[in-house]
Amino acid sequence: MNAWQAFRWTLRSVLLDKGAALPAVVGVVAYFLFYPLPYDPEAVRAVPVVVADYDASPMSRQLERDLDATQTVRVQGVARSVEEAVPRLQNGEIGGIVVVPKDFHRDVLHGTPTGVTVMGNGGYIVVDGTVLETTAQVVAETAAPALAAHLVQSNVPPAAVMRMAHAAPALVKQPLFNTVQGYASYVVPASMGLIVHQLLIIAICIVIGTWVEGGRWAIAPDGRLSVRGFAGLLAGFWLLVFAALMFWIGFVFWYHDLPRAANLPGAIAFGALYALAVAGLGIALGSWMGTRERALQIIGGISIPLLFLSGFAFPVESISAPLVWFSHLLPSTPGIQGFIKLNQMGATWHEAWPQVRNLLLLAVLYTAVAWWAASRRAPGAPAPLAA
Amino acid sequence: MFLAGVRGACAREIAYLRAHPWDLALISWFPALALALAWAIFAHGVNVKLPLAFVDEDHSPGSRRLAVALEAARSTNIAARPVALEAAWPLVRARQVYAVVHVPADWERRSQRGDPLPVVLYTNEQYHAAGSSLANDVVGAIGSVAGGKVLTSLAGLGGGFAGAERRAGAVRVDLRTLYGPQLSFERALAGAFLPAMLHLFVLGGAAYAIGREYRDRSAGAWLASGQGSIVAALIGKLLPLLVCFTALAVGVMAWLAGYRGWTANGSVLVWGLGLFSLVLVCCAIPAMLVGLTGTLRVALAVVAVTNVTAVSFTGFTYPLFSMTTAAKVWSAIVPFHYFYEIQQQQWNIGAPLAMSAAPFAVLWGVYIIVPLLIGVPLLAKRCRHPEGWGER
Numbered sequence: 001m002n003a004w005q006a007f008r009w010t011l012r013s014v015l016l017d018k019g020a021a022l023p024a025v026v027g028v029v030a031y032f033l034f035y036p037l038p039y040d041p042e043a044v045r046a047v048p049v050v051v052a053d054y055d056a057s058p059m060s061r062q063l064e065r066d067l068d069a070t071q072t073v074r075v076q077g078v079a080r081s082v083e084e085a086v087p088r089l090q091n092g093e094i095g096g097i098v099v100v101p102k103d104f105h106r107d108v109l110h111g112t113p114t115g116v117t118v119m120g121n122g123g124y125i126v127v128d129g130t131v132l133e134t135t136a137q138v139v140a141e142t143a144a145p146a147l148a149a150h151l152v153q154s155n156v157p158p159a160a161v162m163r164m165a166h167a168a169p170a171l172v173k174q175p176l177f178n179t180v181q182g183y184a185s186y187v188v189p190a191s192m193g194l195i196v197h198q199l200l201i202i203a204i205c206i207v208i209g210t211w212v213e214g215g216r217w218a219i220a221p222d223g224r225l226s227v228r229g230f231a232g233l234l235a236g237f238w239l240l241v242f243a244a245l246m247f248w249i250g251f252v253f254w255y256h257d258l259p260r261a262a263n264l265p266g267a268i269a270f271g272a273l274y275a276l277a278v279a280g281l282g283i284a285l286g287s288w289m290g291t292r293e294r295a296l297q298i299i300g301g302i303s304i305p306l307l308f309l310s311g312f313a314f315p316v317e318s319i320s321a322p323l324v325w326f327s328h329l330l331p332s333t334p335g336i337q338g339f340i341k342l343n344q345m346g347a348t349w350h351e352a353w354p355q356v357r358n359l360l361l362l363a364v365l366y367t368a369v370a371w372w373a374a375s376r377r378a379p380g381a382p383a384p385l386a387a
Numbered sequence: 388m389f390l391a392g393v394r395g396a397c398a399r400e401i402a403y404l405r406a407h408p409w410d411l412a413l414i415s416w417f418p419a420l421a422l423a424l425a426w427a428i429f430a431h432g433v434n435v436k437l438p439l440a441f442v443d444e445d446h447s448p449g450s451r452r453l454a455v456a457l458e459a460a461r462s463t464n465i466a467a468r469p470v471a472l473e474a475a476w477p478l479v480r481a482r483q484v485y486a487v488v489h490v491p492a493d494w495e496r497r498s499q500r501g502d503p504l505p506v507v508l509y510t511n512e513q514y515h516a517a518g519s520s521l522a523n524d525v526v527g528a529i530g531s532v533a534g535g536k537v538l539t540s541l542a543g544l545g546g547g548f549a550g551a552e553r554r555a556g557a558v559r560v561d562l563r564t565l566y567g568p569q570l571s572f573e574r575a576l577a578g579a580f581l582p583a584m585l586h587l588f589v590l591g592g593a594a595y596a597i598g599r600e601y602r603d604r605s606a607g608a609w610l611a612s613g614q615g616s617i618v619a620a621l622i623g624k625l626l627p628l629l630v631c632f633t634a635l636a637v638g639v640m641a642w643l644a645g646y647r648g649w650t651a652n653g654s655v656l657v658w659g660l661g662l663f664s665l666v667l668v669c670c671a672i673p674a675m676l677v678g679l680t681g682t683l684r685v686a687l688a689v690v691a692v693t694n695v696t697a698v699s700f701t702g703f704t705y706p707l708f709s710m711t712t713a714a715k716v717w718s719a720i721v722p723f724h725y726f727y728e729i730q731q732q733q734w735n736i737g738a739p740l741a742m743s744a745a746p747f748a749v750l751w752g753v754y755i756i757v758p759l760l761i762g763v764p765l766l767a768k769r770c771r772h773p774e775g776w777g778e779r
Binding site: 019022023027034035037038039040041043044045046047048087089090091092095108111112113114115116117118119120121122123124125126127128129130132135136139140143147150163167168169170171172173174175176177178179181183185186187189190206210259292293296297298299300301302303304305308309312313314315317318319320323337340341344345346347348351352354384 | 409413417418421424425428429430434435436437438477479480481482485501505506507508509510511512513514515516518519520522525526529530533558559560562564566572575576580584588591592594595598602683684687688690691692694695696698699700702703704706707709710711714717718731732735736739742779
């Protein structure tokens, strides 16, 4: 069988087999709606808190209104004591408790040191950080006019108070690339490489597993897999992986309005290289497993470590060196990092070179392993996982 | 009779596993290795010395103090000192740094004049986890350097430094993180993702164990090994898998809450029962799916695709409060969500036991009893109809 015939046979085997077409086509399309679902609102908003108001003063009520007016926090109710609010925090009904002490208003007006206590739930890190940060800002803003009035009463020149009030902050935070600091913009583009990787590896393993189970491969009719036959096989799978990547880069990022196309030609070229490494790895794994359904059993459980080893959700500097070395053997690691650089950060080819080089080596390695494994299985040899 | 059926099916399954070492591996050492790998990723617990670029256009004693404070902070490391912002951007794009701290020219002089310029912190929000870790320490470092200047300016309003300190502390905000104050990634991330991985392996293992009987046309022999009782055959088949995964679940808990010292604030027993219930859920659901479809592949695909993102719908990575209605509905459907509630209540929060009754009731009622009531009769029916076997 020549390369063109093997290429067509491979595509046909995926598209006409509902077991393989489901992950390779339906899964890739369905995941673009399903995966971003939890992160769709982008920014954290409306985290409910309860205010334990021991003061019941105009200022404490102003604080409640100011908190409720923020995008991130919503005042779910006012409790008379912390003890009343704690069970609601424990059962997850609210994300935090704001405690306004007795005589808060009076102490602020008198300039007597006082304080508001904010309690967040450390079991939910994002909720905790949101409640603490927002409340700290709101308390400072709510108390500021009263503090300024106290300064003026203490014979501080009003001009000096005004100058301090309008002084620039000590620090300004400026987000780069994902300028809305959105969670979908952060998680979805990075996960794209892994989603395509996992779904297409499943599809490839299903097809190769079916061939191994069936004995001799159709693309190796005389029992010997030719280089041309292998090239057609690799090109067929490569095309499917590449098409899935282009669907995400070209359509999904636009549909969800995610950061995109910062270096589109670079991302497309990188996608071609990534698709080759994934196709090679898929053929190698499929030949080794040799069972139609086996990849489905394994792939879910290993997705989580693959995602974290890529270094986007957890800094690579915080991962121990042997694991980082190991992660360079996985196409998903340079793939995810490279796609973020090229799609979202607008890196030049030179700036993405460490990932390009890593992926080049993996593409060569996995193509060679795929050739070796497929050549051994094509004549009808049993696979170890089916044994 | 029934016990003999369980014994027979169990012996048959053990014999199969002994003859098929990879099937055994995928319910024993392979998941254990994957869990150990995942734990090792988070083992450092905190982010230490993440690289940033420090662009100092002020070259003042104050900016040098800020650089020293940044070097001294736990999570920040000045990896580069570009002379201008333009020289810093390639470092960000090449991901050699996660952030850029820019001290503008005249920063100290303007600050002393009472007309301060801000320091600007640029964070790479495509790497939000690293960026936010860094930002906290940069804020602290600037606070420590700029705090003195604020006191000086407040002292200028009268009352000297004593008055300035009183004014600066007039309204404090006391920030308290309850139920996990260490904010360790090992406790938080390994605590969430290890059970999630475990449940994915159980789902896959159970679906494979049950489904392969129909795929391999051996369902009749399987039922016979259970003395004709599908319940006995199912229990006997799943016993080796249950023993393996329960041992792994206990191992995960013992490792985190015992050896690693992340003590449970509530009841370890109830937390353990929650994890065991999750393991049972992950056996009952595949039993139902194989019963409904008769196809190993479809059952595996459904459990893998619908549960692999389970953690995202618990509210751990992004608040459940902020999610859309569709996401909240899906969150209510995913069984892992209910286990995670139990774990939060009993490991982190130390909630009263009665509070965990509701998620337990959902796990057992909706995700164990109902799937078994649906699945078991269907499995039995399929065992009696060989014409439906062999579906791929």
